[in-house]
Amino acid sequence: xxxxxxxxxxxxxxxxxxxxxxxxxxxxxxxxxxxxxxxxxxxxxxxxxxxxxxxxxxxxxxxxxxxxxxxxxxxxxxxxxxxxxxxxxxxxxxxxxxxxxxxxxxxxxxxxxxxxxxxxxxxxxxxxxxxxxxxxxxxxxxxxxxxxxxxxxxxxxxxxxxxxxxxxxxxxxxxxxxxxxxxxxxxxxxxxxxxxxxxxxxxxxxxxxxxxxxxxxxxxxxxxxxxxxxxxxxxxxxxxxxxxxxxxxxxxxx
Ligand SMILES: [Zn+2]
Numbered sequence: 001x002x003x004x005x006x007x008x009x010x011x012x013x014x015x016x017x018x019x020x021x022x023x024x025x026x027x028x029x030x031x032x033x034x035x036x037x038x039x040x041x042x043x044x045x046x047x048x049x050x051x052x053x054x055x056x057x058x059x060x061x062x063x064x065x066x067x068x069x070x071x072x073x074x075x076x077x078x079x080x081x082x083x084x085x086x087x088x089x090x091x092x093x094x095x096x097x098x099x100x101x102x103x104x105x106x107x108x109x110x111x112x113x114x115x116x117x118x119x120x121x122x123x124x125x126x127x128x129x130x131x132x133x134x135x136x137x138x139x140x141x142x143x144x145x146x147x148x149x150x151x152x153x154x155x156x157x158x159x160x161x162x163x164x165x166x167x168x169x170x171x172x173x174x175x176x177x178x179x180x181x182x183x184x185x186x187x188x189x190x191x192x193x194x195x196x197x198x199x200x201x202x203x204x205x206x207x208x209x210x211x212x213x214x215x216x217x218x219x220x221x222x223x224x225x226x227x228x229x230x231x232x233x234x235x236x237x238x239x240x241x242x243x244x245x246x247x248x249x250x251x252x253x254x
Contacts, residue, residue, distance in 0.1 A: 004138040021172065074105070075206070075232040077176055078250050081167065081220050085175045093131055093177055098101060101131040101179035104207070106230040110180060113205035125194045128226070129195050132174035141166050178230040180208065202228060203236035208246065215245035228236040 079085050093101040101108055132140070144166050148158035166172070173179040180233075182194060184234055189195050202208065210219040210229040229246065231239065239249045 012226040014094050017180075034043070042146055065221060075178070075230065075235060076246070076250055077178070078246060079167065079171060079173050079176050080247065081171055084170045086205070091177050096127055096130060100127050100129070101182060103131070103230070106178055109142075109207070109233075113198075113202065116201070116205075117167060117194065120197060122193045122197050125182060126190065127180055128151070128183055129174065130179070132172060133176040134169045134175055136166070137169040137172050137175055172230060173210065173227075180207075180228050180230075181224075182226045182228065185226050187223075187225065195225050198228060203240050204233065206230050206233040206236050208236045208239050210246060215248075218247050219245050 068195065074091075077086065077089070094104040094107045096102050096107065096110070101223040110130075114125060114127070141162060145155070145158045145164040148157065150160050152163065169172075169175075174181075182198075183189050183192070198207070199209065207228045207230055209225070210227050211219050211224040213223040218221060231246065235249070242249065242252070244252060
């Protein structure tokens with residue numbers, strides 16, 4: 001009987017021990033939950049923050065890359081009849097004189113070019129037109145359309161004729177701030193000393209004759225000896241060596 005009691009007591013003790021172990025287990029589990037899972041939630045938000053930080057850092061890095069890519073590419077931005085000035089295209093303009101502005105990144109080369117040209121004895125040179133805002137382009141464009149309409153042309157015909165000489169607003173290289181028209185903006189410029197000098201030297205300053213006679217079918221712009229475009233020295237040299245126009249070159253280096 002006593003033996004039975006002892007056994008029962010042991011069994012009871014064992015049950016208590018098991019229960020205690022279970023309680024301790026539960027407590028430990030709760031502790032683990034409190035210690036790891038709840039803070040983990042917090043850490044999660046920390047991680048999120050870090051991740052956000054990382055993302056924005058990556059963004060910055062990407063932006064940096066884009067910026068450096070842009071720094072390479074802005075010189076070759078193609079604006080023509082089928083390529084509109086990119087949305088949000090950013091440029092900083094600096095004044096050439098009271099009325100005319102040029103891209104701040106390229107203005108030095110334009111000024112150096114003109115200065116050196118003058119030093120070489122080409123006195124008869126001036127910038128007729130450089131940067132044109134899209135609004136200004138709209139005015140120039142509309143005036144020309146109006147001019148043709150007054151000559152009895154239909155709207156469609158007037159636009160067609162206008163677009164042979166003036167690009168649609170947003171489709172003009174002048175909207176980029178990297179193009180310059182010299183002197184009287186007409187065919188006689190080809191006969192000038194200035195033109196001869198430019199043909200010889202402009203590439204050294206990063207400028208190219210943008211609408212050559214033999215590329216009319218590609219540029220879709222009638223030969224313009226007065227219109228010069230900044231593309232950077234390296235590009236200008238290569239473009240001339242390859243005998244390409246900007247459209248061809250941009251395609252070529254893709
Ligand atoms: Zn022009």
